[in-house]
Amino acid sequence: MEKTWIAGPAMVLLLSIGFSFATDSTGVQQEKVTQSGFIGLEGGEIVHGVKENDAQTTNDYIVDAPLERLLFQYIVDYNVNSHIRAVIGMECQLGFSYPYDDFNSLNTQTAQITVYPDRAEGMYTLDDLPMPLKLQFGFGYFPFRTDPDVKNLGEYLFRTGTYPTYVINNFNRPYARLLGMRASATAWDCLHGDVLFTSATQYMPLEDYSLTFLGSFNLKKVFEIGAGVSFTNILPADSNITTPPLNSGNTYYYIEKNGDTGTYTFKATKPMARFALDPKPLFSDDLSRLLGRDESRLYGEICVTGWTNYENYDTSAFGRSTNFYANRWDRTLFMFGYNVPTFKVLDVLSVEVEHKSNKYPNSLEPVENVQKNPPLPIPETISDLALAGSTQPISPWYWTVYVKKTFLGNFALIAQAAHDHMRPVEGDASIPPYEDVLEARGDWWWNIRLNILF
Numbered sequence: 001m002e003k004t005w006i007a008g009p010a011m012v013l014l015l016s017i018g019f020s021f022a023t024d025s026t027g028v029q030q031e032k033v034t035q036s037g038f039i040g041l042e043g044g045e046i047v048h049g050v051k052e053n054d055a056q057t058t059n060d061y062i063v064d065a066p067l068e069r070l071l072f073q074y075i076v077d078y079n080v081n082s083h084i085r086a087v088i089g090m091e092c093q094l095g096f097s098y099p100y101d102d103f104n105s106l107n108t109q110t111a112q113i114t115v116y117p118d119r120a121e122g123m124y125t126l127d128d129l130p131m132p133l134k135l136q137f138g139f140g141y142f143p144f145r146t147d148p149d150v151k152n153l154g155e156y157l158f159r160t161g162t163y164p165t166y167v168i169n170n171f172n173r174p175y176a177r178l179l180g181m182r183a184s185a186t187a188w189d190c191l192h193g194d195v196l197f198t199s200a201t202q203y204m205p206l207e208d209y210s211l212t213f214l215g216s217f218n219l220k221k222v223f224e225i226g227a228g229v230s231f232t233n234i235l236p237a238d239s240n241i242t243t244p245p246l247n248s249g250n251t252y253y254y255i256e257k258n259g260d261t262g263t264y265t266f267k268a269t270k271p272m273a274r275f276a277l278d279p280k281p282l283f284s285d286d287l288s289r290l291l292g293r294d295e296s297r298l299y300g301e302i303c304v305t306g307w308t309n310y311e312n313y314d315t316s317a318f319g320r321s322t323n324f325y326a327n328r329w330d331r332t333l334f335m336f337g338y339n340v341p342t343f344k345v346l347d348v349l350s351v352e353v354e355h356k357s358n359k360y361p362n363s364l365e366p367v368e369n370v371q372k373n374p375p376l377p378i379p380e381t382i383s384d385l386a387l388a389g390s391t392q393p394i395s396p397w398y399w400t401v402y403v404k405k406t407f408l409g410n411f412a413l414i415a416q417a418a419h420d421h422m423r424p425v426e427g428d429a430s431i432p433p434y435e436d437v438l439e440a441r442g443d444w445w446w447n448i449r450l451n452i453l454f
Helices: 001-020 285-290 317-321
Strands: 033-051 061-079 085-096 113-127 133-144 175-189 191-199 209-219 223-235 255-257 260-262 266-278 298-304 332-339 348-356 397-406 411-419 444-453
Touching: 061 113, 061 444
Parallel strands: none
Antiparallel strands: 033 061, 033 444, 061 085, 085 113, 113 133, 133 175, 175 191, 191 209, 209 223, 223 266, 255 260, 266 298, 298 332, 332 348, 348 397, 397 411, 411 444
């Protein structure tokens, strides 16, 4: 594994050196190559949480569990000419699983090293059109954001499941990495639109393609509104996985009305909308100069992770207990955020809150634990809820306080305290917990990272 960790960045470095010395016969460089990245050292703690499928006794809680991680990112941005561009990036992590004192698991007694692509994308840009319009086409593996204001919570369109509903968060990475193709258009610096055709790479059903449309309008940099819709898993790689067939051994698939029987499916229509309000341009230039670029900005987002309701008309006790998707509100997420003014003392001081009313656990087990069951578009039931034996109530509200400060030009300090949807690495780094460890109202964690940017 250590050899892999070395080989990945080394390959990118050799490519970058080759690109950097590409010249014509006169010795003039033909292309422009930019290299960038960061080294980040993290340390944090789960102050209070719950072990997966536990919390029956105080011994099943997570209390003051330390977290530590080193990250390394290296990116080569290769401009072939004024229209064609390629970006290649790798990222490495060295981290520790929790609980580090579990002597029954060898994986908890040594650092875990993982290497993965951050991006590999080719782009073609048209920005010399006779009208104020810029077009860009891209393909490959790339990071993508639907909401540039989000610091942790939100970005639901590509960071949530449909059926079942689940939410993903990652510290200081408020975006998703997508595999596929995209096209974007910007007109008059106030209108923007995106079309994406992307494949599932992380959670089942894998290799299913989704079609997404996004649009936004910016009014004099004071008010911005955006909306979009994703037709998730619209093109299945295997229809029997995306829409499992009726099976007498899996009776929770059944949706009955007038004697008819249907099936749940991973396919979904997922609409979203967002807004941002920045009052600084409405005030005097003197006040605007006192505040940082993002200070005093209010923003929010709403997303329905699956628009279609499925109602089980079986009136028996079993039918009532498997009526998973009868209420659209249970699949609706919304968040609000505000960048608190610090008068440039900090780059960002952001406070975000989220409401998630889904009554089922925020669990990936139905789609990740394929060794236990085939992937099913149903949630973990209430009987599987991690806090079933706990006296602490599960709260539909989540929160984040996020701080960032750059100094000495290339250094950045990033800190966050949150009650969010974090899932720390347990004994086997390749199999993180299926459920949140921060379910109850008093559960929270903090993390801090020191970055050097280059």
